[in-house]
Amino acid sequence: MKNNINRLFVYKSHTIRQVIQSIDLGAKGIALLVNQDGLLLGTITDGDIRRAILKGVPLDDSIENVVHYNPIIVKQNMTKEEIKDIFIKKAVRHIPIVDANNKVIDLISINDILLPEGKDNLVIIMAGGLGTRLKELTKEIPKPMLKIGKDPILHHIINNFKQYGYNKMVLSVNYKADIIENYFQDGYAYGVKIEYVREKKRLGTGGGIKLAKNYIEAPFFVTNGDIFTSLNVEDMMNFHIENKFDITVGVRRHSFQIPYGVISSEENNIRSVEEKPTIEYLINGGIYCINPEIIEYIPDDEYYEITDLINKCIKEGKNVGSYEIKDYWMDIGKIEDYYKVNEDMYELIACEKLGDEDDK
Template sequence: MFKDIEELFVYRNYSIKQVLEKIDLGAKGIVIVVDEVKKLIGTITDGDIRRAILKGYNLESVIENIINYSPIYATLDMTKEEVKDLFIKKAVKEIPLVNSNGQIIDLISISDILLPDGKENSVVIMAGGLGTRLEHLTKEIPKPMLRVGQDPMLQHIISNFKQYGYNNILISVNYKAEIIENYFQDGFAYGVKINYIKENKRLGTAGGIKLAEDYLDKPFFVINGDIFTNLNVQNMMEFHKNSEFDITVGVRKHTFHIPYGVIDAENNLINSVKEKPSIDYLINAGVYCINPDLIKYIPKDTYFEITDLINICIKNGFKIGSYEIKEYWMDIGKIEDYNKVNEDIYDLVCCDKKGE
């Protein structure tokens, strides 16, 4: 279902340019022509506009003569099977839904009907970063679209959640967003439902979550778009719920090797010497389970990191837990990390196939 259906509304006196702006905003390839009381008049697709331009229309032309005045639509009294038949017989991807008065109340996507509902928990993927540490690799494409093996890193993230039944995906985009949107579109080809959260400026991880607030009414995942992992996300969500945490932070054990002998001394008296010891730390792995009632602590339209949210929640007495990720995990922050995960991908794929 569409988040804010009025974002897709246009009127007969609109120009082609105004309609194109609406199509770009809605990212559905279609807008709905309505009257002053939101009754359905017709539809216009990006294909309709291309054909109009070829006929000689320009960006300032009024849309009245290119409207499809006989649009396919569904009504509230139709069953899911009847709506499904509409999609199949008419070979369309989106169908407006109207009430008994003919007023638009929603836009149904083919993925809403043909894909399984999946689990109730959404997945928010942060894919708007610049990836500057990867230098020339991200000058033309956003970092989550870098290929790991044969597929973009973002596709691996989506596939890992999908295999556990989490197919409601929200992707927060900013830098070169059109590349991601054009590749994945509504997610139907990948067996998931994708909605895009568009950051007009960089908002940080938590700031991006705030934009997705209307979609999130159950505990949800957040993952950075530069994380490559085969984490069992089902186990993590069950742990989050069973532990009754408000936020669960995926953590990774990181061992720091000191290349020297370490002296333990007090008042110039040496108590012990440890030769090249190792120290274990738990580091933030960029994967989280979060309860939706915490979103109210995130300010609107403000750069806000998820660490800021975590610290505020700790101060307010919420339960913040950790879940150790023992599966393969790599934060692709540097070129060396990217090269390493591409070396490892073959073994990971082979292992997955052997386990099937």
């Protein structure tokens, strides 16, 4: 959160309405009242706002009556165990971290303390698409929230990364973002740490990555929010690092049978006829490993697709590699894909159970 901590700052001159906007922007359920030097004066939570509204307090009123002027804090030099003890005793979700002068340094969540440390590689999930090709299915909910089995697609994506120790997530959201945010919140209930970046306009996959740049410190994953796969993501990241690629594109082998006899000819002379040949090629699997410095190639606040970024890197002489996805993979772009993956889901579960029985 450190690089975005000022998103949570509010000032005495602010109204309740402005605090609501800050809480919404920060997506932490809390705003920090500071002075012009960044010294902490108090905190305001979304619960404080709700209680004020229920009492009939106008949104354009001063924040004076909703501020906690003696907030719970932790000092910059405290140990993890000391901070954990405060969280347990005070039963709060977030606590500001301050230095010796009471200047706000960061905000820590109970998620940060109680969850396993996990790997440093961030997972950026592009979850802002409209899903127009799925027609009525996405009229009320965003495509990543469509259910496969009992859980949303997005839940399956998160679980697949989590099982390999990648538990730091950033979700890029746009269409019906509140549904996604209300469901997953900060990720604690799902064993991960989730931050959100919001596209105010359509930015494409590349533009969505640029919004998350302040969270990135190591090679990171990007995945579309409509990909259902059992890919071993750890193998893919290891492959990316070992081969010193700047971008690694997850690719899928795809074949297509031409439903006609194909003629090979020179001028008017036929040399051969091949009946209904099958053509095999690699397609983009919508999952990528990317090095942090590559983000600088993405323009600010512009629509920019991941394919633009890949082609730019090739042009600049960067190392762009491919990793073949041999595990189960399905891009849920059309209604028939959605129904097919739900059918496959039950077969996969049955196979897993059969495998477990064989291991006994």
